[in-house]
Amino acid sequence: MALTQLPPTASPAAAYEGILRRQSSRESAARTYARSLPIVPVRARGLTIEGADGRRYLDCLSGAGSLALGHNHPVVLEAIRSVLDSGAPLHVLDLATPVKDAFTDELFATLPRGLAAAGRIQFCSPAGTDAVEAAFKLVRTATGRDGLMAFTGAYHGMTEGALAASGGAPGDRVTRLPYPQDYRCPFGVGGENGARLAARWTESLLDDPKSGVRRPAGMIVEPVQGEGGVLPAPDGWLRRMRELTAARSIPLIADEVQTGVGRTGAFWAVGHSGIEPDVMVLSKAIGGSLPLAVIVYREALDAWQPGDHAGTFRGNQLAMAAGAATLRYVRENGLAGRAAALGGRMLDRLRRLAEEYDCIGEVRGAGLMIGIEFVEREDGAGSVARAEDAAEAGDEAGSTARPAAGPEGGGGPAPGTRVGPADGAQPGTGRGPGADGPLPASPARAVAVQQECLRRGLIVELGGRHSCVVRLLPPLNITDEQAEAVLDRLADAVAAVCRPGSRIPGIPAPSTPKEAGAASPA
Ligand code: PMP
Secondary structure, three states, X not given: OOOOOOOOOOOHHHHHHHHHHHHHHHOOOOOOHHHHOOOOEEEEEEOEEEEOOOOEEEEOOHHHHOOOOXXXXXXXXXXXXXXXXXXXXXXXXXXXXXXXXXXXXXXXXOOOHHHHHHEEEEEOOOOHHHXXXXXXXXXXXXXXXXXXXXXXXXXXXXXXXXXXXXXXXXXXXXXXXXOXXXXXXXXXXXXXXXXXXXXXXXXHHHHOOOOOOOOOOEEEEOOEEOOOOXXXXXXXXXXXXXXXXXXXXXXXXXXXXXXXXXXXXXXXHHHHOXXXXXXXXXXXXXXXXXXXXXXXXXXXXXXXXXXXOOOOOOOOHHHHHHHHHHHHHXXXXXXXXXXXXXXXXXXXXXXXXHHHEOOEEEEEEEOOEEEEEEEOOHHXXXXXXXXXXHHHHHHHOOOXXXXXXXXXXXXXXXXXXXXXXXXXXXXXXXXXXXXXXXXXXXXXXXXXXXXXXXHOOEEOXXXXXXXXXXXXXXXXXXXXXXXXXXXXXXXXXXXHHHOOOOOEOOEOOOOOEOOOOOOOOO
């Protein structure tokens, strides 16, 4: 029996339910997506996944942002087949191979100029988190310093060092800095002023001899926070981080695990601001749907010794072939530009939706990395404690996002379509924080929208502070029609959750359409 076939039982429905039942009885309590997405994928192509129950889903989770070209793209399958048919070894540790050579050529062709011209690459064990660990080890070795700077709301992975640098976890060796954002700006101002204050705080920690913070080995930043709730860093703020670190010989590490390969509308998200980091951490889409993780860095940092960072599975030939094919296809077909243009149009439509529904606090994004933050409207708003209760409910429902610890940063709008105007007004982005600050997060609404999406055959991700952000990470090559279909289903789901009379567990008062008589998309 082929592994993709259902086991023989009385009916396909019974077989399908059996698989789900066995999963929940045998797999770990730490499983995540499997809880909120109880489906059994058996076939997939592009944006579409087919479940064992025969249902088809539009997949905007895309392997947590790994599938730049969607599922099973022909160029990816062809690349994998050609390695299999060639008789080349599949396991080679870190030995040189023609496949690795071609992958490295293709990757370097896309890098920021300095790294492309004189960068080094370390192939890591295949998860993003291992590449993050490698980056930390690299900068610690090169600088002889120990501490790290990282940002509120960050997510860098699940191994010890990466977790400590993530916003939801304490880390003895990590100094936490504010990441700019408009809607939940901790300085209460948002916009350029919020970003300026966030940068000023970082500068003062670095320069005040009594700040209690020693010069770190490195600073790690996501150019767009993904798990943190889709927060694009303002370009000016990121340039300022580059200036501050360069002037103090602090290596700047850009974590592009999720933002890379065209996702945000530039091939690498650092391209929006034009900065050149000292280290880039790359994974997810670079493997063309198979596991692959690397760091690329300035040659001057290459001070570590043979074996300082090793791992058995650093030579996945199929992933390198699939990754090279993906990088080439994205580059040759201008898919970063396509992501910018289509993402901008999707944001526009979502912002119009946000104007209809009070339950949407903000819509934001960069390229095809889009987030919709759900809130509780004022008359139904609970206390912060209630929002946290609901966040736990969201976590139980399978979100992988971890609530951030500590203060959140203020931010400013980036040029173009990347973020909406700030200053607390934010026309068209939902609604600004207003005089009294942002509305309480509503993870229960976000979970409900995710479930309503699933009922309508649409798979979306959750993330953000309190898990209240519905996230879209569609493949970069989706058509305009597919994007419309995604948004139609999402709008229906929002209407089902937020329209008058709807009931969300734990939320007594439903949101109403903002303007009397506003058409419900349902
Ligand atoms: N960095 C970022 C920015 C990520 O989004 C992720 C995963 N979501 C990681 C690191 C960790 O990657 P992995 O899950 O492959 O370890």
